[in-house]
Amino acid sequence: MTDHVVVKADALRSFVQKILQAAGMRGEPAAVVAETLIYADLRGVGSHGVARLSSYLDRIRANVMELDPEMPVVSDSPASALIDAGNGFGQLAGVRAIDLAIEKARASGSAVVGVRNSNHFGVAAYFAERAISADMVSIVLTNSSPAMTPYNTRIPLVGTNPIAFGVPAGRELPIILDMSTSVVARGKIRLASLTGQKIPFGWAVDENGLPTEDPHAALKGSLAPIGGVKGAGLSLIIDLLTGVLTGTGLTGEVKNITDISGPSKTGHLFVAIDVTRFMPIDQFKARVDSVIGGIKAMPSADGGDVFLPGEIEAHSQLLREREGIKVPNDILKTLEQLAVTLDLDPL
Incomplete structure (x- = not known):
């Protein structure tokens, strides 16, 4: 007996969207959240996929997170902006922010958009890939709840605080480095x-x-932390840029996704860079392809394949889109229990 069930991506995406809509979310935002969760599962990052849905809804039921708030721009300039997420889904705030950063970068060459009063936003790679689709280089930052100690201390204060970079390519797969600082x-x-x-x-x-x-x-x-003092230091810097700079909270104030004692106080930062301000996009992509090809042609240290950042996840995505996503039985049971409570049919 297996410990998982294989579910087609489209069916799982539709199921998650129905759950969110039954919980009271509008159709378009529900589709965005469902898409980001399935994206994580397709790329093999199950920890940030549909497994998170029940925790999100637990927070909403506990009145420490909003289901579908307005997310206004509260500060605006030609090359920067600040969005207030209204304590809603980080995925929705992230899409609004990266799209705005792309729009501003087209006009100004580059742009930085911060998000305050948000929540967990899933995988940072999703937003980096959204910028890649617009032929933009991007940087994506978010903070998270205390999980690591500042170097040479004993109490966790900084989060795993992910950072992601997205770089478009031509014939080759784009470069997407999405990593935590732990x-x-x-x-x-x-x-x-x-x-x-x-x-x-x-x-x-x-x-x-x-x-x-x-x-x-x-x-x-x-x-x-990765690299000891280096990872701990990088995590602190990311928190200063996402939590402190956006006005969301001080380092150490982000609440864990399972902590329903209050709002999570999560902040994000998105940077978009218009490649065409430096060179024609086709030329840039060809140069990136050349770099990738050169690395691929190098002898392997262990005799195995040579992979670039994001390549393994991209291959996983293609495979799982064809064959389906392996959803652990426990996670599927939780999703179906959610569906029952919302008067929906099981998957």
Whole structure:
């Protein structure tokens, strides 16, 4: 007996959208949120996919997150803007922000759009790829709840604070680097806790600072930063640019997605760069292709394949679009229970 069910992406996307609409969200925003969650699952990032939906709706039921608020631009200039997410879905705020950054970059060459008073926005790669589709280079930042200690301290204060870069290519797959500032994203540890799996040593320590395989102990302890002091420092900088700069909150104030004691106080920052202000887009893409081709032609260190950032995820996306998404039984059961409570048919 398998521990998962294979579900076609379109069917899962439609199911999630129906759940959101039954919960009271308008059709277009529900479609956006569903699309971002399925995007994560297609690319093999199940920790940020449909597994998150129940936690989002738990927060809405607890009145610490808004289902479908207005998200106005509260500060505007030719090359920058600030959006207030109204404590709504980070995915919706992120789409509004990256699209606005792209629009402004077309006029000004580059643009920065911040988002305040938001929530978890899924995978940063989704927004980077949206900019790539517009032939833009992009940078995407977000903060998250305390999960790591500042270097040489003992209390978690900074989040895993992801950063993503998107670079268009021509014949080759675009470059999409989406990484947390910890050795592993906290969502992967949360997913392990939900599915009863152990985590590898080196991912995290427990409350006493001891290495652990137990995801529950890891969630109470601290995640390991990439590169030690470098990862911890990068996480702090990202929090200053997303939380402090946007006016959302001070470092350490972001609440975990499962914490229903109050708004999450998450902030984001999106940068879009118009390549054509530097050179024709076709020339740039050809140069990126040349770099990719050169790297691909290099001898492998271990005899295996050479992959560029985002390439493995892109291959996963193509495969899962054809064959379906493996949804863990526990996650599928939770989704179907949500559907029942909302008078919907199961998947």
